[in-house]
Amino acid sequence: MLIKCAKVSIILAACGLMAVDNALAAPCYGTHMPKKKKWFGGVEYNFVAERKLQNGQGRVKNPDQLLMLSYGILDWLSIDLKGGSGKITYKDSEYGDQDLSTGFSGAYGFRIRLWEDKNENSKLVAGFQHISVHPRCVHTSGGRYTAVADEWQGSCLGSLRIKQFNPYLGVKYATYDLIRWINDANRKRYKSEDNWGLVLGTDLWIRKNLKFNLEYHLLDEKSVSISLGFDF
Numbered sequence: 001m002l003i004k005c006a007k008v009s010i011i012l013a014a015c016g017l018m019a020v021d022n023a024l025a026a027p028c029y030g031t032h033m034p035k036k037k038k039w040f041g042g043v044e045y046n047f048v049a050e051r052k053l054q055n056g057q058g059r060v061k062n063p064d065q066l067l068m069l070s071y072g073i074l075d076w077l078s079i080d081l082k083g084g085s086g087k088i089t090y091k092d093s094e095y096g097d098q099d100l101s102t103g104f105s106g107a108y109g110f111r112i113r114l115w116e117d118k119n120e121n122s123k124l125v126a127g128f129q130h131i132s133v134h135p136r137c138v139h140t141s142g143g144r145y146t147a148v149a150d151e152w153q154g155s156c157l158g159s160l161r162i163k164q165f166n167p168y169l170g171v172k173y174a175t176y177d178l179i180r181w182i183n184d185a186n187r188k189r190y191k192s193e194d195n196w197g198l199v200l201g202t203d204l205w206i207r208k209n210l211k212f213n214l215e216y217h218l219l220d221e222k223s224v225s226i227s228l229g230f231d232f
Contacts, residue, residue: 026131027215027225027227028199028215030159032166036073037072039069040069041070044226045066045226046224048061049061049221051192053191053192054190060090062135064084066105067082067083069081075113076112078110078111082107084105084106087100087102090147098145100135101138103136105134109127111126122161123158124156124158125159128154129153130152132150133148143182143183147179147181149179150179151175151177153175155171165205170199172220174195175192177190177191178191195220196220198219199218200215201214201216210230211230
């Protein structure tokens with residue numbers, strides 16, 4: 001069974017990576033939460049194929065790699081923390097394409113379980129997440145180019161466990177800001193064109209305390225995230 005689950009995880013991950021090209025995205029985590037005074041941790045890799053900015057101001061892409069850690073304050077309330085690295089690729093009609101080198105990426109948030117059936121198979125979870133990427137600056141013909149990306153996100157997800165799988169579906173509302181400077185001046189802020197999005201995902205339990213996760217975001221952005229985590 002362990003080998004079978006591992007094979008399915010690899011197939012799901014490969015499908016997710018092929019579905020996107022590779023902007024900043026804050027995954028919703030799904031509906032699994034650590035129990036009271038318990039932890040959940042793991043690794044996560046995110047891709048966004050496309051995030052359009054308002055008024056034709058360009059498009060953003062970026063991959064980020066994160067360590068994630070969640071703590072159950074109560075059985076129905078958890079806090080979520082992440083830290084790692086990320087970069088920004090920005091298609092700028094004014095300054096051309098900018099590929100900013102990898103820098104710090106971090107995130108935090110919380111989730112609340114709104115409802116759960118007595119068998120713990122069906123759940124409804126609301127969450128809030130914030131993620132920020134601070135890549136290194138680059139030097140172009142126009143000068144020193146610096147950028148920071150921020151996303152604030154609220155979501156509501158429902159799930160139904162089917163054997164080792166825990167598929168979920170939901171909606172999210174997110175605000176995305178790209179802030180950039182040229183020579184530490186000429187500061188401009190660009191916002192995302194769309195805010196409402198659709199979330200599709202699933203957990204695959206490889207062992208009792210170990211799971212693989214695959215999550216897609218549609219409508220406001222085209223993105224995918226994959227992660228491997230465990231309860232402890």
